[in-house]
Amino acid sequence: MIQPISLLVIEDNPADTDLIRDTLPPDAEFTFHGADRLSRAIDLLKTEDIDVVLLDLGLPDSTGINTLARFRDAAPDIPVVVLTGNDDPELAMEALRTGAEDYLVKGAIDPHLLVRTVRYARERKYFEQSLRESEQRFRSLVACSVDHIFLLDLDGRFMESNGATEHMGFPVGDLIVGKSIEDVYAPEVARIYRQYFEQVAATRKSVRFEHNLDRQDDERFHTDTLYPVLVGGRLRGIGGICHDITERKNAEDRVAHLNQILRAIRDINQLIVREKDAQNLIRETSRLLVVHRGYNAAMIVLTGDDDLPVSYAEAGMGEAFGPLEENLKKGILPPCCDKAKFQDGAFIVNDRVAVCARCPIAEGCVINDVLCVRLKSDLRNYGYLAVAMDRAKGIDAEEKSLFEEMADDVANALHHIYREKIMLSERAEKEKMEVAFHQAQKMEAVGRLAGGMAHDFNNMLSIILGCAELAISEISPEHPIHYELSEIINAGRRSAGLIRQLLAFSRKQIVSPRNVDLNRIIADQLKMLGRLVGEDIRMEFLPGHKLWSIRIDPSQLDQIMVNLAANSRDAISGTGKISVATVNTSPDQDPGLQQPYVMPGEYVMLAFSDTGGGMDEKTLEHIFEPFFSTKAVGKGTGMGLATIYGIVKQNKGYIQVYSTFGSGTTVKIYFPKVENPDPAEDEKIPVESVSGTETVLIVEDQPQILKLARTILERYGYHVLSAGNPAEAIENCKTYQEEIHLLLSDVIMPDMNGHDLYEKISAIRPDIRVLFMSGHTEDAIVERGILHEEYAFIQKPFSVKVLAGKVREVLER
Structure with a gap:
């Protein structure tokens, strides 16, 4: 519905007022108002919404052009059409200059003219007001911009400028208006601006360029856009936008600098692999740190046991290195270096007055930031590494971390060189290393064999x-084949355990630390350990009262116990006894923990004692060395205690060995105390709670395992979609109309691995959850992007309850 136009006629002659009212066409949408005095009309505006005014300039309380001026002061936004008694062009033009939209001559007004004039007056006023509001909005946007927005005349003087100039080092925006490019910018920047200004003026095409803009605090701004301002096809000025990209530039410079450092680290790592001489290593490392322009200078100082310098190398310092x-x-x-001696990690030289006062090159180092770190490996200090870089680049946490990692690599390389030098010092040691090398080859072969066997065996054991x-769940315990099925299950689980032990031996097992009850795990192992040591050796277990929990992968505990039991068995000639005991302890209760390297806290101690032949002091010095063995050739790998040592250290524990030749051996292992144990894997989710009705998409390239997993989940109530390959799985996701709640996928499959498949499916169904399964070794899984901290994972072979429980666990997250 069209809103009527509210028309106010200000006319003191009633006849003229009536004539105008009668002239309006009957079908015109107007609301008519009249007033015979200017003052009354102004009062009427307080109560009525008036769209257009017809104003007579000769009123009792106001005459002439002043009448129009007074009304415009009272109502500047209402359009006015002046009524004149005769056709006076000069009066009409003066009225238009004073603010009238149009004029009408009394006696010459017809209905069409009247309606058109009134409507045009309102529309012109509306458009003028819209234009003013649009201009005001535009100016507000420009004023609020953090970019410097400006307009130059054709001589290069600022005609307009917003307020975003002061933070760029200019005067306030209004203060540069009227000034030329050369008045505002430094000479070098002004020359660049003038060049691009003239280019835009000549070509009438926009340009964008970057430049450095010095400020008092020496920071820089970088990019400008100049564009032609055309009105009616004619060039009226040059517009510009100055954008601060300092942060972006600094980030780009930072990335470039870190890339230079990474290239240096890459070459240093390659150097570490091939270089066996410590002096060549530090000389080349210093050179590489500088040649890639990551650092201005580098210095490495090697120290002896007394922490005094024994050799050094530098790069980038030149004659300044002399003093x-x-x-x-x-x-x-x-x-x-003195300061870094007492620091954990890299030391950044900030207080030069306090640190560098006695340094002979302090004056030349003022313009640099300096990083210094100890080269420490295996509790031994090999020296110090120091580098200098431009202070403007700064040192952030990422660079400090990269520097520390690189220093650790150099320290480890020095450590290996040091160890190799010692090992090669005597002929006997050299022969021992040759034997160890051959033994390592055999272990690697076993490892490769274990890795290759694990996948196929785990898949077969899963089936x-x-x-x-599934079969035993369908029959009662009294059924004739119940016993046989139970034996199959027990044998399958023992076989799975053998595979885990084989992978543990080759260090390819998937480690999943948990909070465990040490007493419970040892009690579960006693029968197996008894069979391992034989009937002539008696085993006893003395469990500690209310033993605290420890955090470790249970399979690693199996490995520790088997290795200790095997060593004790081989040490006992004939009959004997092995004692296993546990107890809660702390450094103030146990001398074994009263060592400077032991962290304060509470520990759980595992003591493993035997009545074997024991060891002498010389043997004790080497027991944790890889491949060290007192057994006959072919009777042992020499890795038992070395492996135990690695496991203990990996789990933040400590190990002590006490032995006297002829009187047996006691091994004490200390694990940090943690909170209560986790539930056993099969007990994490009760059987009653693992059922569900969600939809699960299973992807497995082995048909038997695919069918088995489908059968298991369908028995627990799930709706299952199955796919024999990734392409089929993706097609299912595209065509299946309902929600798919979980993707259960094998990790290693033809054409596409499980991780890549999940990324493609999650792009189609962002809310889908994922559970990966595999029978492969840990290194094969990690290579394909499956990290246990990020993704839910289940290892083959799995039981029915474990699979159903894991699916429920992932869906409940």
Whole structure:
């Protein structure tokens, strides 16, 4: 519905007012109002919404053009059409200049003219007001912009400028208006601006360019856009936008700098692999750190057991190194190295007055930031590494971390060189290393064999265990074949355990630490350990009262116990006894924990004692060395205690060995105390709670396992979609109309691995959850992007309850 136009006629002659009212066409949408005085009309505006006014300039309380001026002051936004008594062009033009939209001559007004004039007056006023509001909005946007937005005349003087200039080092925006490019910018920047200004003026095409803009605090701004301002096809000025990209530039410079450092680290890592001489290593490392322009200078100082310099190398320092070299020859370390001696990680030299006061090159180092770190490996300090870089680049946490990692690599390389030098010092040690090398080859072969066997065996065991468990769940314990099925399940589980032990031996097992009850695990192992040591050796277990929990992968505990039992068995000649005991303890209760390297806290101690032949002091010095063995050739790998040591250290524990030749051996292992144990895997989710009605998509390239997994989940109530390959799985996701709640996928399949498949499916169905399964070894799984901390994972072979429970666990997250 069209809103009527509210028309106010200000006319003191009633006849003229009536004539105008009668002139309006009957079908015109107007609301008519009249007033015979200017004051009354102004009062009427307070109560009525008036769209257009017809104003007579000769009123009792106001005459002439002043009448129009007074009304415009009272109502500047209402359009006015002036009524004149005669056709006076000069009066009409003066009225238009004073603010009238149009004029009408009394006696010459017809209905069409009247309606058109009134409507046009309102529309012109509306458009003028809209234009003013649009201009105001535009100016507000420009004023609020953080970019400097400006307009130059054709001589290069600022005609307009918003307020975003002061933070760029200019005067406030209004203060640069009227000034030329050369008045505002520094000469070099002004030259660049003038060049591009003239280019835009000549070509009438926009340009974008970057430049450095010095400020008082030496920070820089970089990019401008200039564009032609055309009105009616004619060039009226040059517009511009100055955008601050300092943060982006700094980030790009930072990334470039870190890439230079990474290239240096890459070459250093390659150097570490091939270089066996410590002096060549530090000389080349220093050179690589500088040649890639990651750092301005680098210095490595190697120290002896007394922490005094024994050799050094530098790059990038030139003649400035002379005074520092004299001090090094005198056994004086640079102050930054002295400071780094007591730091954990890299030391950043911030307080130069306090740190560098006695340094002979302090004055030339003022423009640099300095990083210094100890080269420490295996509790031994091999020296110090220091680098200098432009202070403007700064040192952030990422660079500090990269520097520390690189220093660790160099320290480890020095450690290996040191160890190799010691090992090669005597002929006997050299022969021992040759034997160890051949033994390592055999272990690697076993590892490769284990890795290759694990997948196929685990897949077959999944089918054997799964089918047997499904079958036994359908019959009563009294059924004739119940016993046979139970034996199949037990044998399958023992076989799975053998595979895990084989992978543990080759260090390819998937480690999943848990909070465990040590007493419970040992009690479960006693029968197996008894069979391992034989009937002539008696085993006893003394469990500690209310033993605290520890965090470790239970399979690693199996490995520790089997290795200890095997060593004790081989040490006992004839009959004997093995005692296993546990107890809660702490450093103030146990001398074995009263060592400087032991962290404060509470521990659970596992003691493993035997009545074997024991070891002498010389043997004790080497027991944790890889491949060290006192057994006859072919009777042992020499990795038992070395493997135990690695497991203990991996789990933040400590190990002590006490032995006297002829009187047996006691091994004490200390694990940090943790909270209560986790539930056993089969007990995490009760059987009653693992059922569900969600939809699960199973992807497995082995048909038997695919069918088994489908059968298991369907028995627990799930709706199952199955796919024999990734392409079929993706097609199912595209065509299936309902929600798919979970993707259960094998990790390693032809054409596409499970991780890549999940990424493609999650792009189609973002809310889908994922559970990966595999019978492969850990390194094969990690290579394909499956990290246990990020994704839910279940290892083949799995039981029916474990699979159903894991599916429920993932869906409940």
